[in-house]
Structure formats: structure tokens, C-alpha cells
Amino acid sequence: MKSGLIEKAKATVMDIGTAVVPMDLQIKGAHLLFNAKKKILRRPDFPAFVESPIPDVSTLAIEDIDVSNPFLFAQNRWESYFKRLRDECPVHYQKKSAFGPFWSITRYEDILFVDKNHDLFSAEPFIVIGAAPEGLSLEMFIAMDPPKHDVQRRAVQGVVAPKNLKEMEGLIRSRTQEVLDGLPLNKPFNWVEEVSIELTARMLATLLDFPYESRRKLVYWSDLAGGGAETTGGTSDTDELFRGMADMAKQFSQLWREKEAKRDAGEATGFDLMSLMLSNDDTKNLINKPMEFLGNLALLIVGGNDTTRNSMTGGVLALNRFPDEFTKLKNDPSLIPNMVSEIIRWQTPLAYMRRIAKQDVELNGKTIKKGDKVVMWYASGNRDERAIEQPDQFIIDRKNARNHISFGFGIHRCMGNRLAEMQLRILWEELIQRFDKIEVVGEPKYVQSNFVKGYSEMTVKLTAKA
Template sequence: MNVAQDLPHPSDLALEDIDVSDSRIYQQDAWRPYFERLRKEDPVHYVADSQFGPFWSITRWEDIVAVDSNFEDFSSEPAIVIGDNSEELPIANFISMDPPKHDVQRRAVQGVVAPKNLAEMEALIRSRVVEILDGLPVGETFNWVDRVSINLTTQMLATLFDFPFEERFKLTYWSDLGAGSPEIAGGDVDPEERLAGLHDCLETFTRIWHERKDDGVETLDLIRMLQRDPNTKDMVDDPMEYLGNLLLLIIGGNDTTRNSASAGVLALNQNPAEYEKLRANPALIPSMVSEVIRWQTPLMHMRRTANKDVEFQGKQIRKGDKVVMWYLSGNHDETAIENPNSFIIDRENPRKHMSFGFGVHRCMGNRLAEMQLRVLWEEIMQRFSKVEVVGEPERVKSNFVRGISNLPVRVHPL
């Protein structure tokens, strides 16, 4: 396994100098040997000095599950990303809270993805997928990320928020600003642009909140759901909590699906035998979708903060220490998943992955993400013999979102 030239190979580093918070590792897709070494030699690993301060890395499946399931010792407050929010934008949201407040706020919006509502959404999603795929330029090279992945997920976000459809790409922009800051995830978003953009997001949704307040409309959208719930009906009066929850719902509803929609195309091209399996048996699509989500791990880590001194796997974690669960490593842990570095669309237990997390914070929209990806691939397989990758993917600079920003492809009709 080669590591990019401007990054040291982990075998050349002292163990204490391995710092997997360096976002270049993921932008250059060079992360595998770093986590392999940590899982083998130091699965509960301390970094004394990083761009984000000192932190612990948890890299094995069983240890990640143990931390993720124990909110009493490992708190989601004040943040679930490795970096801390800036003083200029001290946002809060329910994923960075512990029970009971977390449960109350999550309950206000989780009905949007109830099974009945998902069933009703499927026809709408399919009609949009059909329109997107039928509009692709056959025989021409184009960026799959823009034309398909972003397009599909942004339309879905606009529906969930009942957001003006013609302005829906603002949602993608705000999502990228929310997740891409240097101080929280090692991104390359300009801090001033981020501050201005997120204030625009807050102003826009504050106006929407007041326009919808007591309007009597029964639409099942996230803003009206927050307004109807007695525990969140005044959330707009706390701007940073309102903005934080908006960003949580926008990023959560966007990044998992968007980046898995691109990663599936890439993985099948990198593993042509698996693409042949899919062509021969499209009934494998649900299994393949789960394997893509594991393989990609769209959100690579979640952070907790120790509530007290804890001895964990022989290491002494102190109260206040950052504890980072690397889902990307857990999804490639040889002790938990057979042949984890192979992309296999007909695994025996394809939904055994940790891309959606564990415990009280397990991803609320996981079924919606799976459904969107399933419908997308059902319609792809009815139209195209191959979605061919014709250039190198460009990846997002982040240690949190494992994203693809450009994937040049050509589609070949049946």
C-alpha cells in the first residue's frame, strides 16, 4: 500500500507520532495503513499534540461499540467532531447532547422517517431518479457527483424541509460550509465565507419559521415538526441551537447518501467482478447498497468526551479527554468483518457495519438513505450497461466527511 509522497508512511513513524486527524490522509485516500497499524499495535491510541489538541483514537470494532453505547462515561457534549466549534459560531444540536435532552429533541423530528412516511416517499424519489437519469448526456463525460449524487440528495432535502425548490442548492452549499471548516474537521472552507454563509442559513430558516408558525398547514416537514412539538416549539428563540439542529439535519440528510451514491459507482468500477455479479443478479442491489455504505463510511468518526476518569482497555482516559471513534477503521477491522478490505456485494451479513453508529445516537435517517440508494441503483440497472469511471476521483479535504467532489464518468446504455 503506497502512501502519498508528502505524507510519511505510518511504518516510518514512532507510534506516538501517528496522527489520524490529518485530513490529507483522507483527501489522498491513504488511510488504510495508518489504521492497520493502530488496530494491531495500539487500538486505544493517544495523540498528545495535534491540530485539534490531544485526543484518543479508538480503532477496533468492539471498542468503538463499547464507547458508542456508553453515554454515561463518554459524553456527546460539547461536540461530536474532533475539533471544537469556534467562539463566533457556538452551535449546539441534539447529536451533541446526551439523554434526556437528546431524546426529547430527536423525538420531535424522527417521525419524518417513520416507515409509513418512507413508503409514501419512495414513489416521489423514484420519479426524481428517473428524471435525473433520463437527463444524463449519453456518450459524454460528466461529473457524477454534480449531475446525480448532489442533485438527488438536494431534491430530497428540499422536500424534507419544504424548502423552495428553485433555491435547493443553497442546502448543499450550507451543508459543505457546516462540515468543512478547518478548526472542526481539517477542511479547506474559508472561515469568513463559512461564517457569512451559515448566518445566511440561520436568517433564511428564521424567516421560514415565522412564516410557517401557526399557519395551519399539515405538511410533514422538519420545521413544522419542530414547531408542533412542545419541547422544541420555541427553538427559534435560541439561534445557535436552531442553527445547530438545522445543520445536523441538512448534513445528516445529505452527506451519507450523496457520498455513497458516488462511492458505489467508484467501487463497482474498481471491482469489475462485483459489477458483473450485479448485472447478472440485480436482486443483489439492497445487499450492495449496505456494502457501499460500509466500504465508503461517509462519516468517518464521531467524538465523545470523557465524563470522568475511565480505565479503558488498560489505558487511563482522564475526565475531559477527547475520545474519537473511527468508524472508518471499525468498518475495516479484520477481527469483526471477514475480508474487510474487499468490496463484496453479496456478503452473508451486509448490514453489519458501523456507518450509522450505535446506541442512542444511531443515525435517524438510515432507512431513508438506504432507500434512496436502492431506488437509484434499481433505475441505473434498467438503463445503463455500465456507469464507467473515466478519470481519477477528487476527494474532499476532511477528517469527518469522507466525500467525493468530482467523479468523471460516461454512461453506456443497455
């Protein structure tokens, strides 16, 4: 109770402060406070994760299964771990993970139930397993309940609405062509770096109207924001996180002020994210609420970064693992839109979303108590034999491929889904026109995370079409 009041008071002070103290300095202040408290209270750092071999799931007692291990994807154990949970204990309680106790929801139908019932399961305050470092609790609408969520989402969703996308399609295509035409032939290169990151960085810079030459900063901030050890089991360091967020705050506030000045001078504003927020009564003063301002911008760059990036890599890997499907694709490129949905299912670039139970809830024979942490494992729901036929197979002409769960369901369903589909469709339309073979050389390297199911490196060799 008391700490709640203090939090509230602090938040108010910070809100008032923005007009006077620049946002990046406020974050620097929070950083100093964080480190001072750590010293005075002798609070240990959240321990970094050290990789060790993950045992075969059949050797474990059910209560010892811990799917929050950030190496589960890298060591390719995730399929067998989640299969066992789906079959034996679909609503599973892990008492003592590094992130505290949490429930895992692993079947498609149960995930749908949790995702749809936002009155039973709150998305606040955070949608990953762990907690944000103190003083850096970014507020984003993905982690807000109605009615606040609805207001903020409505203000920005126009930027990725299909009407806006139609305008952007030509631009996305020409940038994709430019990147693909610059790739080396018959020579191995890192696909993640040259294609997936580059294309998503260009897209983010466009959506934000961010200085094009600095676009890799967006990628850096996004990776940083989603990659902490205490939040997702990742590798970003807390000091680096604070510094990165301060830099992001500085640059985004500057960009916002520029756009605001333009608007006030009566100049035409664009269809980029900040212009849209500035022209909406509900969000035009968002800059006065730094944690919400930063949170929502971070949300949109994280949302458009890891997800599409890893689907761009995952699609190439899937077609290498299932070579007959590549032949099928070459024979019938009209399958691309359906394949895009199948790639997003097969990859499931974000493994889960987290909720907190708002009351006791019975689910599949278990009682989830009010206040318990609940993790909906989309990666598992997309491989649920009860909902999807031959779920481990990658089938580009799969029937009902659109029914995958990667975008989530209910009011928090992915806002950028149509943009993501369009980016992937264009990529594959352009790839198939240029290359006869897209070979993965060796094994890809995976990202250390329990949240991002992705790749840090994948070597590819291209052969041009004859």
C-alpha cells in the first residue's frame, strides 16, 4: 500500500518535471538513483544466465520443467518441452524460476481463452516474464488494460492501417529491391545482418520519419529494450539499458518537438507515428508523460523489429529444412501470401505474452489464483496437435494457415500484422524473381531470450536465376 503511494507520487513528480527537466536527464537521474540504491541496499545485480546443456525433458519431474530458460530455443529443446506440457500438464505451475513463480498456458484453446478474457487477466504492468529495472518502468499500451489501452492504441493504429500501407507498398518494394540487388552471389554472407536487420531498420525509420542515416540506432534501442537478463533472460546490461534509453529519450523528444513546431507553424504534417500522435487530442501532450511517451515509441520499434526480422530469417530456414516446399513455391509463386502466414506460425517470433490473474480462475482443472503470473506460450499453441494438423511440418499451402496464434487474439492483437505480412510478401516476391537457390550454410546462431525466438546469425549462399 505504502510503496504504491510512493510510486504514484514519484510518477506525478516525473510527469510535472518533463516540462522543466529534459526527459533524457530524468532517465540519467533514475539511473544514478538505481545505482545508489544498489550500493546502499547492497542489492545484488540480477545474475546473468550462464548456458549449460538442457536435459532431455523425459528425465524431469513435471514440476521441475522450467520453460523460462533463455537457452531453450537455442538448444532446440523447446519443441519437446512444450509437447510434454501440452500432453501432460497443459496449465503448468513452475514455482521457483529465476523470474519467480509463473503459470504456463500451452494449448491453443486455453491461450485463446486467456487472451480473450482481458477482464480476468490483466496485461499490466509488463508483458514479459521478468520485471523492468526500477525507475525504468516504461508504460506501453500493450501492457495496459481498457479503457486507457483503447485510447492510446486508437491514437496510433492509423500508422499501420491498411489504407496507409497501400501508400507505402511501392516504397517498401523499391527498398527491398535495392537491398536484394546489392547482395553477393555464390558467396556466403550473414543473412540476418544484410537482409533481415537492414530491411526492418529501413521500415522503422520510415514509420517514425527518423533520420534515415541513423536508422540502425532504432534497431539498437529496440534490441536493448527487449533484451535484459531480468526481463527476458537476455544479455543486455542494465547500465547500457539506462544509457540507451536516455539517448532514445533525447532523440525522440527532439524529433517530437520539431514536428510539433511544424504543426504549430501550420505546415502539413506527415503520416508518420509522431505526426499522428500530435494530431490526436488524446496523445498530443504525451511528451509530458515521459514513461508513456518512451514506452509507446519503444513498443512500436520493438513490435516492428524482432518480429519481422526473425520471420525474414525463419522463412529462409524453414524452406531449407523443408526443401520440397521451396520447389512448390517456385512452381507456384501465388502461394506466397499463404506461405507468409505459415512462416509466421512456424517461426512464432515472439514466444509468449504475460498476464496477471485479476481473480481466481479455473482453467483446464487448475486454479490460477488472483495475482498469479500467467504466461501464454504462443510458440506452443502454434504447435498444438489439437488445433493444427501436423503442426511441426512447414506446409506453404496449409489450409487455414491464417489461424495461427502468433499475433495474439483479443484487444492486444498485433497492430502491425498487416504491415508485417506485406513486408514478408514483398520480400518473397522479390526473392523468387532473382534467385534459384537460397541455401543456409551450417547452423544459425540463436538469440538468448525466453521471449524473442530469433536468430543472431545465419549464413546464406545465393544462386542467381539462370
